[in-house]
Amino acid sequence: MTDLFALGERRLDWLTTRQSTIAENIANANTPGFRPRDLRAFVDLLDAQPVRLAATHPSHIATGARDEAGGHRAGPAQAWETTYSGNSVALEQELMRASETNRGAAVATSVMRAFQRMTLLNLKG
């Protein structure tokens, strides 16, 4: 993908989705039968076609993610997700993942801001 800005936006989409998945895991740490989720690695998704996951588990509600026009697209959100093999939520692990996610967002936003600034300067020059 040559467009850095489009890549940055996809990265932020992935990061915010991951953050809310972690929020779910933490909030539901004491809910019986809750299956914690995580997203597949971002690099693995870059070439992936959006795929609708079959509902393999009762907790997998087969809803699609909404695109900007408000319509449903064949759920990349579900295609992003994997399920832990363990059956309990380790708060510390979740919090570490959350920190990692925010660090990733700091990198992505810094890079995007720098390239925006440079692009505009280049045009004004």
Added chain:
Amino acid sequence: MSDPLSAAFRIAASGLEAQSTRMRVVAENIANADSTAATPGGDPFRRKIVSFETTLDRASDARLVKIRRVAEDERPFRVEYDPAHPAADDKGVVKLPNVDQLVELADMREANRSYQASLQIFRQARELHAMTIDLLKG
């Protein structure tokens, strides 16, 4: 999710609320650990327990948490032989609450840990939000 970042706020908030309720219930158990019956042979305070359940937020497809209900622990009361006690029955036995202080304290600590974890997520979502908005600043 259409807007995962604002969903994260809602999810964390639901976690804070659920754990707060849990802590309130535990505090009530601790406060009433020795509350015997008002009448001889009557039942004392019965321990309360909370149960959690996942609830789906329609707007964001997010899995929030909520307290399904606050129920009474059906396990039997403790008993002590103390004929002088006002709540003693005709055999001199007093029924005491089925509350174990150590268990309640441990539960309180766990609830607090979960509360702090959701709070941390809330802070990080706020940070992520700020970082994104800052993209538009010169």
Added chain:
Amino acid sequence: MSIDLISAVSGALSPQSAAAHALSAEARAAGAASGAEGASFTQVLTYVAVSGRRALGEAEAASLRGLSGDAPLHVVVGKVMEAERALQTAIALRDRFVASLQDISRMQI
């Protein structure tokens, strides 16, 4: 607006117009209808003006949705940044165009 187009346009405007090839590829991809080989300055201007207008429109729509809470923040921000780049590109080209016209008007006949 992609970085490729912007650098191609900037390259084309510089004295060493080595990016003319890249520029013509972009203009052709934009569907500019012309019998001539390669991109004319008009084609580029048209493409930039049209995509600039579209980017501004998309940014406005995204901002409105953002204000009513319908669009994710990173999408709104992304569209606004895109509009900034498109607008700046259009301004740069306009300025070069005006400068060229002034140069031409000063030429001895």
